[in-house]
Amino acid sequence: MQLRTQEEITSKWPANAEPLVGIRCTTFNQEKYIAECLEGFLIQETTFPFEVIVHDDASTDNTASIIREYEAKYPKIIKPIYETVNQYSKNDGSFTRIITSHLVRKYIAMCEGDDYWTDPLKLQKQVSFLESNPEYGMCYGIVRQYNQAKKAFFTNRGTDFVSFENFLHTRNNVPTLSTCYRRELYLKFLNDPLLAEQDWPMGDLPMWLWFTYNSKVKFFPEIFGVYRVLKNSAAHSNDIEKQVNFYKISRDCANFFSMQYLGKELPPYEDHHDRARLYSTKAHDRKKAYKEYKLIPNKGRKYKILAALHSNPITYLLLRIYYSIKYKQ
Incomplete structure (x- = not known):
């Protein structure tokens, strides 16, 4: 695929305008996938500026070197953070604090370093909707799932959960890489004292539940990108007991929100x-x-x-x- 130059990408952006969206991309030892991820951002066609905050958490492979190649070609768009010490392993909140401090734009879009976007109008569609509908805090869509080990696509992921209460009774079907949301809402979520003592291993489900209760959420029935299923990830472990435990913790998380906001306990996890x-x-x-x-x-x-x-x-x-x-x- 022939990528556009930085000048071609920014040609429709208003002169001297600040970025409207900060793309949150975290990566660690993903040298095989990070180029495809970054190129998914660079195919975006927008009438507003955006920037990519790509946070490399002290990778020990060639991930950082690949990011530097794209940074050199697209300095106005690719804004990396290079760690020398792995922050995630500290488990002290530094990982989230560091990248959040660089996400200063009105909207945040997410895509981890092993996933990628395929729709060049993803950001344009989502930001246009959010700009016109201030009562909505987030929007998301559908992604294709790709089994890396089998080199094959399988079922799509992403459905409209309709309501907060319905979401509580279903599996998390909001693909992280398809989301775009208001930074203001995200900061309120981070500072909610009710969540301060919680330590869930998944970062996305609590956020989607909180967003859904505290704002309206829009579902786009369109494919925005590709979610790469890798061996032994938290939600796709080859160890069945580990995966069952992940589901149980997800249910415990949903039950927490049900008790806090609705005063109702969910049926026990089976x-x-x-x-x-x-x-x-x-x-x-x-x-x-x-x-x-x-x-x-x-x-x-x-x-x-x-x-x-x-x-x-x-x-x-x-x-x-x-x-x-x-x-x-």
């Missing part, structure tokens, strides 16, 4: 359901999957059949449709 699903889809161990499904309360009885017949995709699909109608789940 670990057998997720463990069975992971055994059948990730480990391809139907015997263990069936064993777990037998432990699910009666309302989940349908999943026993699904697990036992999972090797037949057509039967699986038909049963899923039938039971989703029968049980309205």
Whole structure:
């Protein structure tokens, strides 16, 4: 792909205007992916200035060197932070404080260093909407999911959760790389005393829940980019018990918000359901999957059949449709 020059990218920007958007890009040892990530920013076609705050957290591979190459070609757009000591591992808040101090524009868009944008009008669409609708604090869209190990795309991610209460009862389906939100709202989230004592391993879910309760959120039914699924990430660990624990913590997080804002406790997390699903889809161990499904309360009885017949995709699909109608789940 032939990239535009800095002059071509900025040709429609008002003269001497300050950037309207700061793109938050964090990276660590992602030399294989960071170029594609940066180029997803550089294909953006906007009528307003934007800047890329790319925070390299002391990578030990060639990530920083690749960033420097793009910085040299696009100094008006690529604004790196190069750490010499890894900040994330300190676990003292320095990682967030440092990058937040550089995010000084009206809007923040997010994309981590192993993901990338594919829609050249992503920022233009989102910022135009937010500028015209001040009651909305955030917008997001759909992403394609790419399995790096299998070199293949699979299901898309990103759906309209409709309301705060509905979001509490569903999995986090707001793709981080598709979001754009108001910096003012983000700072209020960071300074909310209710969240000060919490220590959730995922940074996005609490923020999306807080945004959804405290402002309106817009869903764009459009594909904005690609989410790269890598081995042993927090949400995609090969260790099934680790992934079940991640889901449990996510549920605990949602329950916290439900109790704080609605005064209602969510139904208890059913670990057998997720463990069975992971055994059948990730480990391809139907015997263990069936064993777990037998432990699910009666309302989940349908999943026993699904697990036992999972090797037949057509039967699986038909049963899923039938039971989703029968049980309205």
